Amino acid sequence: MDKQLATYDINEAHIAEVVDKYKGFALVPGDTKSKAVLMEGLKEHREIRLAIEKKRKANNEKANKYIKDNNTEGKRLHALNDPGEKYLKDIRQKEDDRINAIQEEAARKEKERIQKRVDVLAEYGKVLPFFDVAGMSDEIFETILTTATAEYEAEQARVAEAIRLEEEAKAKEEADRRAESKRLAKEREDLDRQKAEQEADRKRLAEIQVGIEAEQKAKWEKFEAHQAAIKKEIDEKRAAFEAEQKAAKEKKDRAEFERKAKEKADREAKEKIERDEQERLERERAEAEEKIRQDALRPDKDKLLSFLQEVYDLSITYPLGFKDEKVQFVCDAFVDIIQGQIAKTKKEVEEL
DSSP, X not given: OHHHHTOOSSOHHHHHHHHHXXXXXXXXXXXXXXXXXXXXXXXXXXXXXXXXXXXXXXXXXXXXXXXHHHHHHHHHHHHHHHHHHHHHHHHHHHHHHHHHHHHHHHHHHHHHHHXXXXXXXXXXXXXXXXXXXXXXXXXXXXXXXXXXXXXXXXXXXXXXXXXXXXXXHHHHHHHHHHHHHHHHHHHHHHHHXXXXXXXXXXXXXXXXXXXXXXXXXXXXXXXXXXXXXXXXXXXXXXXXXXXXXXXXXXXXXXXXXXXXXXXXXXXXXXXXXXXXXXXXHHHHHHHHHHHXXXXXXXXXXXXXXXXXXXXXXXXXXXXXXXXXXXXXXXXXXXXXXXXXXXXXXHHHXXXX
């Protein structure tokens, strides 16, 4: 079926012959014979193109019908076969699940057995990778476990002895520290007694000095209090006058500033509201105008696009079959121009 659909009335040899025939052609400007050769070449190529296109469309129709019938028959046969295949697949899946469950349980138990070995070795300070332990035979594992146990117990004994020696050293160090503390405490006691005696003498002298200084201080404080009272009275009067002047000025400046700030804020707010409203109205007016324009154009645009499509469909389904070659050439050139203009006009219509 595929070979029959691929058969064309124009074969590759004929196409190659026409291509080679005009391959080296060069038009001589103003020469009638040269122009005639050009027209003949275009005619032959166009005839080949039209023949190919005609056969291609016919083949596509046959192929589409074959594909549709083939799919329908395939679905019908699948509907007959699928239930039986699904029944057997379900049986196979159940068996596969059963086997997988057995294998997974065996793998889980084996993993637990190996992990127990890893944990036992780790308890005795022998840390080995899981997969290394998994590859051990029972004899190798028992040998490694025995060795690890012996090494662990020897290490524990060594650590215990080291701890005992360390504790003995700490006990001796503590005894020496206590003896030294007693000696230092007695020296500190003697020193404190000497300091207490010296402090008592210092206090007696200090009490005498305090009495003299207190008398002098009382006289000086009385003089300073009198001077301070006079200065305070002057400062209070000056501060009251300055505060009164400052308050009056600040009140005046603050009122003027607040008035100007309020006027500016009100003016800017009003201008923004007016500006936003103007922009909104202009935007809505432009959108409305564009919609009205598009709605008004739509019938004409659809009508023109439909007309252009009809002309285009007509241009690709002709030929008129002129006998005169020149007339045919002129017609072909006109069709090419029409098709190009249609594409350009469609784009212009869509952009309106």
